[in-house]
Amino acid sequence: METLMVDRVHSSLRLFMYRNAIFLCERLCAQFPSETNVQLLATCYLHNNQPYAAYHVLKGKKLPESRYLFATSCFRMNLLREAEEILCPVNEPNMEVPSGATGHYLLGVIYRCTGRISAAAEQFTQALTLDPLLWAAYEELCILGIAEDTDECFSESTALRLQQEHTSTSTLVKSNFANENRVLSSSVSASFGDIIPKQIKQLHANNITEVSGYPHVRPTALHVQNSSTSNVSQFDTPSPAAAQTSIMPPPLFRNVHAYQNTISGDAPTKQKANGVSQPLRRKYMDEARLKKVSGRLFNSDAMPRRSQRLKDTTTNSNTSQIGGNGTDHLSGKLRVNSSTQSKLCSTAIRSVQVRKGKPRATENFDEADGRSFEQDRAERILLQDSKVALGIRELLGLFRTLGEGFRLSCLFKCQEALEVYRKLPESQFNTGWVLCQVGKAYFELVDYLEADHYFELAHRLSPCTLDGMDIYSTVLYHLNEEMRLSYLAQELISIDRLSPQAWCAVGNCFALRKDHETALKNFQRSVQLDSRFAYAHTLCGHEYSALEDYENSIKFYRCALQVDERHYNAWYGLGVVYLRQEKFEFAEHHFRRAFQINPRSSVLMCYLGMALHSLKRNEEALEMMEKAIAADKKNPLPKYQKSLILLGLMKYEEALDELERLKEIAPHESSMYALMGKIYKQLNILDKAVFCFGIALDLKPPAADLAIIKSAMEKVHLPDELMEDDL
Numbered sequence: 001m002e003t004l005m006v007d008r009v010h011s012s013l014r015l016f017m018y019r020n021a022i023f024l025c026e027r028l029c030a031q032f033p034s035e036t037n038v039q040l041l042a043t044c045y046l047h048n049n050q051p052y053a054a055y056h057v058l059k060g061k062k063l064p065e066s067r068y069l070f071a072t073s074c075f076r077m078n079l080l081r082e083a084e085e086i087l088c089p090v091n092e093p094n095m096e097v098p099s100g101a102t103g104h105y106l107l108g109v110i111y112r113c114t115g116r117i118s119a120a121a122e123q124f125t126q127a128l129t130l131d132p133l134l135w136a137a138y139e140e141l142c143i144l145g146i147a148e149d150t151d152e153c154f155s156e157s158t159a160l161r162l163q164q165e166h167t168s169t170s171t172l173v174k175s176n177f178a179n180e181n182r183v184l185s186s187s188v189s190a191s192f193g194d195i196i197p198k199q200i201k202q203l204h205a206n207n208i209t210e211v212s213g214y215p216h217v218r219p220t221a222l223h224v225q226n227s228s229t230s231n232v233s234q235f236d237t238p239s240p241a242a243a244q245t246s247i248m249p250p251p252l253f254r255n256v257h258a259y260q261n262t263i264s265g266d267a268p269t270k271q272k273a274n275g276v277s278q279p280l281r282r283k284y285m286d287e288a289r290l291k292k293v294s295g296r297l298f299n300s301d302a303m304p305r306r307s308q309r310l311k312d313t314t315t316n317s318n319t320s321q322i323g324g325n326g327t328d329h330l331s332g333k334l335r336v337n338s339s340t341q342s343k344l345c346s347t348a349i350r351s352v353q354v355r356k357g358k359p360r361a362t363e364n365f366d367e368a369d370g371r372s373f374e375q376d377r378a379e380r381i382l383l384q385d386s387k388v389a390l391g392i393r394e395l396l397g398l399f400r401t402l403g404e405g406f407r408l409s410c411l412f413k414c415q416e417a418l419e420v421y422r423k424l425p426e427s428q429f430n431t432g433w434v435l436c437q438v439g440k441a442y443f444e445l446v447d448y449l450e451a452d453h454y455f456e457l458a459h460r461l462s463p464c465t466l467d468g469m470d471i472y473s474t475v476l477y478h479l480n481e482e483m484r485l486s487y488l489a490q491e492l493i494s495i496d497r498l499s500p501q502a503w504c505a506v507g508n509c510f511a512l513r514k515d516h517e518t519a520l521k522n523f524q525r526s527v528q529l530d531s532r533f534a535y536a537h538t539l540c541g542h543e544y545s546a547l548e549d550y551e552n553s554i555k556f557y558r559c560a561l562q563v564d565e566r567h568y569n570a571w572y573g574l575g576v577v578y579l580r581q582e583k584f585e586f587a588e589h590h591f592r593r594a595f596q597i598n599p600r601s602s603v604l605m606c607y608l609g610m611a612l613h614s615l616k617r618n619e620e621a622l623e624m625m626e627k628a629i630a631a632d633k634k635n636p637l638p639k640y641q642k643s644l645i646l647l648g649l650m651k652y653e654e655a656l657d658e659l660e661r662l663k664e665i666a667p668h669e670s671s672m673y674a675l676m677g678k679i680y681k682q683l684n685i686l687d688k689a690v691f692c693f694g695i696a697l698d699l700k701p702p703a704a705d706l707a708i709i710k711s712a713m714e715k716v717h718l719p720d721e722l723m724e725d726d727l
Contacts (some may be wrong), residue, residue: 002032009040018048034065042069051076065099071098071106078531084110101131108140113532117565121146132158133395138403142410145566145597150403154396160391167385232492249643398428406437412598414441432462440471446602446632450509451475459488468502470535473505477512500533502527507539516546534564541573550577568597568604575607584614602632606641620643636666643675652679670701674709681716689716 005028012021025041038061042054051073058070067086073084087097097103107124121144127137132154141147181485346506401424408417418441421434428434435458449534455472458465476485489509492502507522520543526536537560544553554577560570578587588611595604600724609624622645628638639662646655659676666672677692693713701709 002028006040007180009044013044013047018044022048035061037067039069046072068103075106075110080110080114084145091145100125101134104130105134105137113257116564119142119593128153133164135399139406142407145406145410150400152405154403159392159396163389166388181291196255215706240302314436390551409437409441412444412600414444430461432458432465435461440468443471443475446635448466448475448478452479462496466496466499470501470504473508477508480512482512485512498529500530500536503529504536504539511543519543532563534560537563538567538569538573541570545573546576553577568594572604572607575611579611584611587611590614600631602635602638603629605631606638610641618645618649634663634665636669640672646702647679651685655679668699670696670699671705673699678712686716
């Protein structure tokens, strides 16, 4: 009953019938309250998204598997301290982490969520050492920015170790199968030894089927009783191939034609004096004139079947022929000894040919046939091992490419990451995960058009994949694609209303419409759905900053950093807030932290230069602006800020030259013409100054800048000391 119930629970889990599995498993635990069954019940609860129920039933359990399941329940309930204590007890520091690599991975995630980065990295490394194919552990190391090169992590030595582990596991399984069959065969032989000699002498020679290809015969007995006979025995030999591959009981088969051919022949009834001491198969071969059939009846890989010849020992020579359904087609009803039959059905049988001729010739053929089978089996094993080795190397090669691309992306070496991703085969490149990674790389390179292209491909190829759609919505936000962004948000909500990515897309849609309060509500909804989603916290901070609520803005930026310390967008947001509050030293600190994480961002270089310029460190600011321009020649902001710094250093000609280059990139930027007008005023070229101020007004600047530009234009003929330095 217990075995049947466990089997049905596993079947329900496989078919995603979690409620049925829980019901059956609760009945199982009530009837058989073992800890193993409690573990199965906790597994059902976790599958059904009921971690609190799993927590309740596993409380106080000590087995490793129970500890791992309990820690998983605690993690899902955000009870991180309790999860850590059960995985790594303080009072027992030498206790092993349960569940091997996955246990170390879970402990690493707990350490990362609690801000212990070095301890988390150690656990992820340990998990990857135990299981080199645990991609999630390598992914976490990449996110932490400390992953080793993929050539070292997925090296040739790793392939050899995986191959050895696979070989040892396969050998262990085969050894277990062989041991089980050896025990079964010994039991059958012992049961056959209980047959008394008189019963053996009653056996007719025509009832014996020779089994070739196996030198040692372990006969088994099947007692058949009808109205005219007492005992009839059946001899069978276990197949070595079946003993190593399967222990499933084969179906009974009765070879009716073989029986008819055997009955029609003559068979001596006198046995040799020493026949009992000889191996039974050879003894009866010496006494019987058996018919030979050339060729193998069945493959060793096919379902083993039996051919039996049953003949009673009375003078009437009544032969009972048993069909495949086990019914008696002649007179009398057959009764099969159930215990002996169950032993027979537990042994894998290999049927082979019966050939006419002398017993000695048959034995020679059997030995040659056995050697041929062993050679074929050895060749198959070698071929299988070579295929396994090739498969391991191909998989590690794929992991090397994907891992290297992801590692470079996490280090914000996006151009190198794109080159690595392009090395993937077409079948792997055209998948949702890879296309999203390519889109993210272009997003970090501020190439929003290419990012849009690859994100759109990913969404079209895998429309129900939500990972990365938050970044896609931000790309559409920067491209001012209001209609497409609205459609994307509605589509993601229809797919999964409980996904944080969907609500981030909705929030970006309202943010593009300048409805910051509604956008903020949607971003907060995303945070409620997943408190460990750092980007949602950062977007909340952006909206509070747009509403000039800097206190709440700082709060959400810091929450994002608690989730992910390397989330440079939050460091950047804090720097912008402090820059607006004119806390320039704080701003410079946070911009520098963001720049250390992403040292190739032109935007971060520019804002760091702005903070340095505000601190009157103009030379450092100018150097940082040069780096920003070199990092992204299409970014107009560092060119404009460089012109401001040159103006502060009274290098007017250089400032004008930089603005002329900026005009080629952003010809419709009103602030650029306003700055040019101010420089011409400093150079006392008043007509050009008025002209530039007029163009700035024609380009419809923001309302805040409009009044400043008008005031500067009206005072262009006044001395410099009477003008306000508002531009």
